[in-house]
Amino acid sequence: MKATDSRNLHGHVIRELGKRIVVGDLRPGDILPREEVLAESMDVSRTALREALKVLSAKGLIESRPRVGTRVRATHFWNQLDADVLSWRCASMPTDDFIEKLVEMREIIEPAAAAAAARRRTATQLSNVELAYRKMEAARDPEEWAAADLSFHDAVLQATGNELMISLFSVVESALGMFFVLSAKTAGNFSYSLPHHLKVLEAIRRKQPEVARKAMQSMIEDSLANLHKKRKGGSKKAS
Amino acid sequence: MKATDSRNLHGHVIRELGKRIVVGDLRPGDILPREEVLAESMDVSRTALREALKVLSAKGLIESRPRVGTRVRATHFWNQLDADVLSWRCASMPTDDFIEKLVEMREIIEPAAAAAAARRRTATQLSNVELAYRKMEAARDPEEWAAADLSFHDAVLQATGNELMISLFSVVESALGMFFVLSAKTAGNFSYSLPHHLKVLEAIRRKQPEVARKAMQSMIEDSLANLHKKRKGGSKKAS
């Protein structure tokens, strides 16, 4: 699942430098130390360091040029939707600001996905959504229910047949997953969220895009309202 | 602007292998030749090859393990929103299927962005949108108008203050730009597209999210209808 492999050495270097850049320890315009000394300071060979730098360069975080060195690029060059960049931001963000941006993306994607699914779903894709719904119905404990809920949303996404949307959703969802424990997100909705899901399912079955969109919209609204209610009370975040 | 640097040698290797994978010449599950022979076959050192492989690995296209080799990963692991992956797909896609998916993403992003901009725009962000609109008014030829149009949409995106949305839009837009010549996309709309833009601008000024969303929606609808009309007639694509 995770993008940069933790096993390998250069993976460690990627994360270490990537975090320092994303967090702001290294700021745009800053020039990193020469490869030779940077390699030594991180206790790896120049070869391994360079492989890491190339990856960070591919993510748009840095830019290397002969004679001048490797410079941290301006934030608008960063691949903000890269799974690593996102996770590094999530790993240390005190402000709720960023979470709200992630939530906003989710609010945009899901209704659109429901509509697209209603428009283009195949028979098997529909039955997958239905299967997920059945699992939600049958769920006994919050963990089961959370897993079924996730598979429901995933089935809807798959039914869109648009891999760009699927990829976007999975990236955003996994980033949000770093903040909210799944069960915490869904536990309270247990009771009255099921009808919402049924509405989405039925709209997709009947190929009614606008109905599906609105149903998904109100589902999310309720979910968020419920979440806010809970946050005033007790635990809510991780990390 | 472009992601992988063409100047360097390993950049060439990245593109070469990346394209072959994305296009389907190399299929998921396939094992690439050993690094040593692959390096020779591409006429680069193993060092340069490995740097390229690491980048492709970061994009989710491949996965390397000792003793087993480098394997092409399943498509659902790919970073579909990566600028390179997207551009490689655009570089050789005979079907209109993929373009429609890109257009769908655009249709999703832009109205949502207009709404978000109306909700949160600062004074200076508003004036930037206004400035772009003025440039559209003042445009004399299609090139000027196309540039102003782009800066209008960019200003709206910036006004959302959500860098995730900005990044998503820029990626999708640049991919679409590989298919449609800018002037071709906008030339026909010259006359009657301006009022649409004005509506969006005014809604953002008055902080009316839903009005802004709908205005942007109908703008895109008209734009696409106009485009389809033109495609039946004359030129439309590039590659």
Add this chain to the structure above:
DNA sequence: GCTCGAAATTTATCATACAAATGCACCGTG
């Protein structure tokens, strides 16, 4: 037949050397 371990293969990492690019200072010239 099963388990455990040795061997073989491939990637991972390292060290070193050289090539290429490029900013910068220096020098010559008008």
Add this chain to the structure above:
DNA sequence: CACGGTGCATTTGTATGATAAATTTCGAGC
């Protein structure tokens, strides 16, 4: 003094060869 070209120094880019680590495979021993 201003200006432009030219060589030098520095840093990344590439190549080569060697060793370490991981992991599959196969065989030996029980």
